[in-house]
Amino acid sequence: SYVLTQPPSVSVAPGQTARITCGGNNIGSKSVHWYRQKPGQAPVLVVYDDSDRPSGIPERFSGSNSGNTATLTISRVEAGDEADYYCQVWDSGRDHPWVFGGGTKLTVL
Amino acid sequence: EVQLVESGGDLVQPGGSLRLSCAVSGFTFSTYWMHWVRQPPGKGLVWVSRINIDGGSTTYADSVKGRFTISRDNAKNTLYLQMNTLGAEDTAVYYCAREAAYTGIGDYWGQGTLVTVSS
DSSP states (O other), X not given: XXXXXXXXXXXXXXXXXXXXXXXXXXXXXXXXXXXXXXXXXXXXXXXXXXXXXXTTSOTTEEEEEETTEEEEEEOSOOGGGXXXXXXXXXXXXXXXXXXEOXXXXXXXX | OOEEEEXXXXXXXXXXXXXXXXXXXXXXXXXXXXXXXXXXXXXXOEEEEEXXXXXXXXXXXXXXXXXXXXXEETTTTEEEEEEOSOOGGGOEEXXXXXXXXXXXXXXXXXXXXXXXXXX
């Protein structure tokens, strides 16, 4: 089955830019979605189809996807951005349609 | 307002059964695919199962195939997950999530319900 690899943790100071990667074999050929999960809460979609934002998500959240790596970029990081972030793809040709990365803990220093 | 509310989580003994429900409102339930995703304590998200709009097509993760059954009642705007032969490895928070068909995007999720399998 398809595997997505994320770094376990990323740390960044307030006001700086955080970049969270998601690696997968030829992931650039797939649409990647990103979710934010704060402790004790449900996941929330923050970026879909590589780089689109749902309504209500700040422009500080952006995404890119090429080759074997997709990236979620959070600009001007705030304390409230501290959370776990998960990438996900739709493996449409298989019986396991949703594949998640292992998650990245974003720490705001 | 879109809402998904899970219920049915409980403490159950190994080998036991449980049925989870996900009651939805604020959107036309019968036009969305629905998923169950679980999260073991302190771990990441794991996809469990998906059902299409009329229940005619379902798919499962290998770890639950043959033990779990996903179903839906479009008249009651409710999604279900029947879980049988539960083991400790099934302990997790279970989330329901919706997907606009063929998009692969889980745009709304419920708050989750905790299933604990222990003697």
